[in-house]
Amino acid sequence: MLELSDIRAGYADVQILNGVDLALRPATITTVIGPNGAGKSTLFKAIFGLIRVRSGRVRFGTEDITNEKPARLLARGIAYVPQGRNVVPRLSVRHNLELGAVTLADQSRVGERIEAVMDRFPALRQHQARKAGDLSGGQQKQLEIARALLLEPKLLLIDEPSIGLSPNLVRDVFKVLQGLRDAGVTVLMVEQNAKAALAISDDGLVLELGRARMHAPATQLLADPAVGRLFLGAAIEG
Amino acid sequence: MAQFLQVLLSGLATGSIYALAAVGFSLVWQAAQAVNFAQGEFVMLPAFLVLIGEHWLHWPLWAALLFGFALSILLLGLAFKRLIVQPFGPDGGLPLVIATMALSILLKEAVKTFYGAEAEPFPSLIPNGDFHIGGAVISVRDVLNLAAALAVVMLLTLFLDRTKTGRQMQAAAQNPGVAEILGIDVARMTLYAFLLNAALAAVASFLITPVYLAKFSNGESLGLVAFIAAIIGGFNRIRGALVGGLLIGVLDNLTATYVTLSYRAALPLVLLIAVILWRPQGLLGDAEARIV
Ligand SMILES: Nc1ncnc2c1ncn2[C@@H]1O[C@H](COP(=O)(O)OP(=O)(O)OP(=O)(O)O)[C@@H](O)[C@H]1O
Ligand SMILES: [Mg+2]
Numbered sequence: 001m002l003e004l005s006d007i008r009a010g011y012a013d014v015q016i017l018n019g020v021d022l023a024l025r026p027a028t029i030t031t032v033i034g035p036n037g038a039g040k041s042t043l044f045k046a047i048f049g050l051i052r053v054r055s056g057r058v059r060f061g062t063e064d065i066t067n068e069k070p071a072r073l074l075a076r077g078i079a080y081v082p083q084g085r086n087v088v089p090r091l092s093v094r095h096n097l098e099l100g101a102v103t104l105a106d107q108s109r110v111g112e113r114i115e116a117v118m119d120r121f122p123a124l125r126q127h128q129a130r131k132a133g134d135l136s137g138g139q140q141k142q143l144e145i146a147r148a149l150l151l152e153p154k155l156l157l158i159d160e161p162s163i164g165l166s167p168n169l170v171r172d173v174f175k176v177l178q179g180l181r182d183a184g185v186t187v188l189m190v191e192q193n194a195k196a197a198l199a200i201s202d203d204g205l206v207l208e209l210g211r212a213r214m215h216a217p218a219t220q221l222l223a224d225p226a227v228g229r230l231f232l233g234a235a236i237e238g
Numbered sequence: 239m240a241q242f243l244q245v246l247l248s249g250l251a252t253g254s255i256y257a258l259a260a261v262g263f264s265l266v267w268q269a270a271q272a273v274n275f276a277q278g279e280f281v282m283l284p285a286f287l288v289l290i291g292e293h294w295l296h297w298p299l300w301a302a303l304l305f306g307f308a309l310s311i312l313l314l315g316l317a318f319k320r321l322i323v324q325p326f327g328p329d330g331g332l333p334l335v336i337a338t339m340a341l342s343i344l345l346k347e348a349v350k351t352f353y354g355a356e357a358e359p360f361p362s363l364i365p366n367g368d369f370h371i372g373g374a375v376i377s378v379r380d381v382l383n384l385a386a387a388l389a390v391v392m393l394l395t396l397f398l399d400r401t402k403t404g405r406q407m408q409a410a411a412q413n414p415g416v417a418e419i420l421g422i423d424v425a426r427m428t429l430y431a432f433l434l435n436a437a438l439a440a441v442a443s444f445l446i447t448p449v450y451l452a453k454f455s456n457g458e459s460l461g462l463v464a465f466i467a468a469i470i471g472g473f474n475r476i477r478g479a480l481v482g483g484l485l486i487g488v489l490d491n492l493t494a495t496y497v498t499l500s501y502r503a504a505l506p507l508v509l510l511i512a513v514i515l516w517r518p519q520g521l522l523g524d525a526e527a528r529i530v
Contacts, residue, residue, distance in 0.1 A: 048419065070420075070421050071421035071422075074421045075421075080419050086413070086419070088413050088416060088417075089412055090408065091409065091412075099422065102402070102406060102421055102422055103420075103421035147420070
């Protein structure tokens with residue numbers, strides 16, 4: 001599936017990722033946990049071609065995709081939902097969804113794809129004519145996820161989906177991710193809400209100081225006392 | 239009443255030229271966060287490019303107009319983006335502002351040097367003449383200029399709202415980071431904004447120069463007015479820039495006729511201050527959109 005070997009990347013003269021190795025098993029959910037500033041979001045940006053990988057390789061299936069541009073990665077079946085708010089505020093919900101398909105070769109299929117993702121997120125159908133910026137935080141996140149699913153990706157990178165969502169919505173989002181996994185999609189997620197995220201994950205990755213410290217089945221990380229003390233305690237309260 | 243109607247209409251006609259410049263200004267601002275202080279000269283120059291086609295190359299008017307239009311898009315669109323804006327990076331800031339000010343001086347001085355300081359007559363596409371409605375004498379040119387400018391802005395907003403490319407341009411302007419992760423070619427969308435600005439400036443130039451004659455200094459107040467019109471309309475709104483331009487044109491004509499001619503130049507500034515005090519997000523802007 002996705003395979004990272006010895007990834008180094010950063011910003012200007014600061015290196016943040018200091019050699020990350022990771023191999024994802026297909027059709028699994030992997031949650032990345034780690035302290036603030038560990039480089040979790042940076043890792044996603046490096047995979048998705050938003051910052052340059054300075055050394056190391058990113059492989060997707062059998063192909064080397066290191067430093068490919070987002071448009072190319074989308075065409076390969078990789079989608080990315082970044083941390084924070086990521087809608088085009090003054091365009092309608094429907095037009096935001098449609099923008100998720102600009103790289104789709106067969107534009108005649110956009111309409112049916114939009115219908116399909118709106119089936120998954122009924123709130124979006126209901127609000128499809130509203131401006132995306134006027135939606136609630138939870139609805140905007142749903143819109144972002146729906147937009148990422150428009151191309152029917154094989155790999156979904158999703159960074160902190162639960163931020164700003166009510167517990168109910170978090171549960172809904174996690175259910176969607178589980179549904180995707182069951183349909184064969186591989187999910188790589190960063191989540192502050194580590195305990196809940198690991199509970200629905202197959203694997204977990206502890207990222208610290210720009211390195212993969214631990215990569216193990218989620219159940220093992222949940223049971224690990226050191227991981228619990230360092231990363232799971234604080235996250236539940238927050 | 240008749241006089242009022244006359245003044246109002248010629249105000250709208252002038253204002254529609256301001257609006258074209260202001261809309262282009264706002265497009266470039268939204269796409270590249272570039273404040274173009276040479277915008278007035280962008281409206282001054284295309285007329286001279288047409289004159290080059292006519293006088294130096296001895297082309298018929300239609301060919302000279304096409305030549306001027308195409309060259310404007312090349313110089314004020316493509317070259318402006320590549321050579322002036324792009325080298326300063328994505329966040330040009332003050333150095334870019336200074337560069338556009340320098341460009342404005344350069345364009346003015348270049349035209350003065352190559353074409354002289356005298357005003358040159360510029361061929362009109364519109365016949366001279368007046369409508370007489372009631373007691374009012376309304377110039378055909380005012381009506382057609384207004385109609386043409388409004389039609390251009392309307393077409394532009396239709397393009398931005400109703401076409402996939404237009405909406406990709408909006409996405410690239412409103413949230414370039416998101417546009418990038420969706421695979422939108424942000425650099426190309428930004429280029430389109432610059433090309434459209436150049437086209438708007440050329441249209442404004444062709445409409446207004448028959449009235450004021452072609453002169454190197456034509457852009458001097460126009461650039462400032464476009465800037466202010468864009469701000470009072472809501473800096474990041476096309477329709478706001480349109481309303482801002484029309485409003486300044488009308489108020490300008492009304493004060494010049496009914497109050498005094500002497501403070502005419504100060505009027506846009508007074509308007510600007512009033513808007514900043516009472517509605518800082520602009521007439522058509524909303525506070526939320528500035529944060530996003
Ligand atoms: N655009 C940027 N330019 C410079 N430094 C950055 C940039 N983005 C992030 N950093 C720095 O890189 C480091 C890692 O940031 P990153 O966003 O990857 O952390 P994170 O693990 O996702 O943290 P969080 O849990 O807060 O989201 C931090 O020290 C941050 O300050
Ligand atoms: Mg992060």
